[in-house]
Amino acid sequence: MSIDKRICCPTYKEKLMKFKRFKEDIDAFLARDPAARSRLEVALCYPGYHALLFYRLSNWLWRDNWRVLGRFVSSIGRLVTLIEIHPGAEIGRRFVIDHGSAIVIGETSIIGDDVTLYQGVTLGGVSPSVDSHEQVDQKRHPTLASKVIIGSGAQILGPIVVGEGARVGANAVVTKDVPAGVTAVGIPARVVMPRDKEEAKKFVAYGEPIDGCPDPVLRTIEGLRQQVTTLMVQVRDMENRLDDNVAGDSEGNKEKVVASRGKR
Numbered sequence: 001m002s003i004d005k006r007i008c009c010p011t012y013k014e015k016l017m018k019f020k021r022f023k024e025d026i027d028a029f030l031a032r033d034p035a036a037r038s039r040l041e042v043a044l045c046y047p048g049y050h051a052l053l054f055y056r057l058s059n060w061l062w063r064d065n066w067r068v069l070g071r072f073v074s075s076i077g078r079l080v081t082l083i084e085i086h087p088g089a090e091i092g093r094r095f096v097i098d099h100g101s102a103i104v105i106g107e108t109s110i111i112g113d114d115v116t117l118y119q120g121v122t123l124g125g126v127s128p129s130v131d132s133h134e135q136v137d138q139k140r141h142p143t144l145a146s147k148v149i150i151g152s153g154a155q156i157l158g159p160i161v162v163g164e165g166a167r168v169g170a171n172a173v174v175t176k177d178v179p180a181g182v183t184a185v186g187i188p189a190r191v192v193m194p195r196d197k198e199e200a201k202k203f204v205a206y207g208e209p210i211d212g213c214p215d216p217v218l219r220t221i222e223g224l225r226q227q228v229t230t231l232m233v234q235v236r237d238m239e240n241r242l243d244d245n246v247a248g249d250s251e252g253n254k255e256k257v258v259a260s261r262g263k264r
């Protein structure tokens with residue numbers, strides 16, 4: 001077989017692609033961790049990267065129906081890195097676990113591209129121990145869309161969706177969907193501010209709802225403000241109509257009405 005044909009054959013291409021993927025995984029750590037200085041440093045010293053390598057192998061075995069072997073490789077990865085990633089989880093490209101340790105990623109988790117997790121994060125089920133037989137093969141872990149960042153210690157529980165580009169604060173407990181592009185903090189997690197802080201300033205200045213900010217508290221306040229404005233317009237309108245009626249009425253009645261309005 002000529003060299004050209006060997007290069008063109010799919011397995012060769014696949015190998016090249018795999019090599020590129022390893023490289024882009026390392027580059028993702030360089031891009032997102034200010035403490036990372038070289039590819040060699042990431043490859044040797046980052047448990048998050050080692051955990052990803054163990055995951056890629058265990059996931060390949062899992063998908064090839066080597067289920068126990070997949071889990072075995074995964075458990076070795078956990079021993080070495082203290083990061084537990086179930087081989088059945090689906091993880092996209094350029095995934096970064098910074099610092100690592102005490103991370104759990106459950107079986108039915110789905111993670112998009114360019115996602116970052118810090119130490120102590122759980123992507124777990126809500127009550128895995130209750131009726132656990134019925135939960136087998138059910139989607140019970142979260143889905144993180146692309147470019148999501150999950151702060152250290154955050155617990156993301158249940159088959160919820162964290163939207164693209166959303167950020168979850170350190171130690172938050174999230175049990176409901178998080179919309180794309182927002183920041184959610186606290187227990188239970190609530191949206192604190194859209195990522196575009198200029199848009200947030202506009203909200204304060206003009207009292208208009210922020211595009212893409214579904215914070216229920218802000219929306220409720222805005223709804224109340226609009227209702228008060230509408231009521232004020234209606235009251236003013238009624239007063240004007242009353243004045244018109246009074247003008248056409250007798251002088252005595254007019255005085256009565258004006259006097260009664262003065263009392264109010």
Ligand SMILES: CC(C)(COP(=O)(O)OP(=O)(O)OC[C@H]1O[C@@H](n2cnc3c(N)ncnc32)[C@H](O)[C@@H]1OP(=O)(O)O)[C@@H](O)C(=O)NCCC(=O)NCCS
Nearest residue numbers: 099118150151152167168169170171183184185186192193
């Ligand atoms: C959530 C986070 C991304 C928000 O960053 P930000 O966009 O700069 O937001 P701000 O700092 O302006 O905070 C917005 C509001 O949320 C609050 N807040 C921020 N993080 C919070 C958290 N983890 N828990 C509770 N409230 C939080 C702030 O006090 C502020 O409230 P205020 O408006 O009433 O003052 C960031 O605070 C965070 O938790 N990052 C995790 C990073 C991490 O895990 N690092 C570990 C590295 S080892």
